[in-house]
Amino acid sequence: MKPMRHNQVGASNNLDGDNRIEFVPPTDEMIDLFARKVCESMGRLNSAYASADVRHGLGSYLKLVTSIAARRKNEEQSEGSDQLLDSEGQ
Numbered sequence: 001m002k003p004m005r006h007n008q009v010g011a012s013n014n015l016d017g018d019n020r021i022e023f024v025p026p027t028d029e030m031i032d033l034f035a036r037k038v039c040e041s042m043g044r045l046n047s048a049y050a051s052a053d054v055r056h057g058l059g060s061y062l063k064l065v066t067s068i069a070a071r072r073k074n075e076e077q078s079e080g081s082d083q084l085l086d087s088e089g090q
Helices: 028-043 052-088
Strands: 001-006 023-024
Touching: 023 052, 028 052
Parallel strands: none
Antiparallel strands: 001 023
16 A cells, blocks of 8 residues: 555645655556465465466455455545544533
8 A cells, every 4th residue: 555645646646735645556557466465475385376366366365355445445544634623612
């Protein structure tokens, strides 16, 4: 997962000048390449890991996990800024 500032390419712009970081998961291509490399390496120890089904399964699992992790980090950050705004208003 790669944090991105809102003024970077691929991240949304924030007109308020907010320095909030948006977390985005790796691209599908990056995850597929990683899964292939892991399965190739593990396949040297046990040929069952070298199958296309295992590689696709690992890739799908990693895409799900990284997507959830990025969403949760963004939600935590958003909740933290909401709490900060609430405490400043008191």
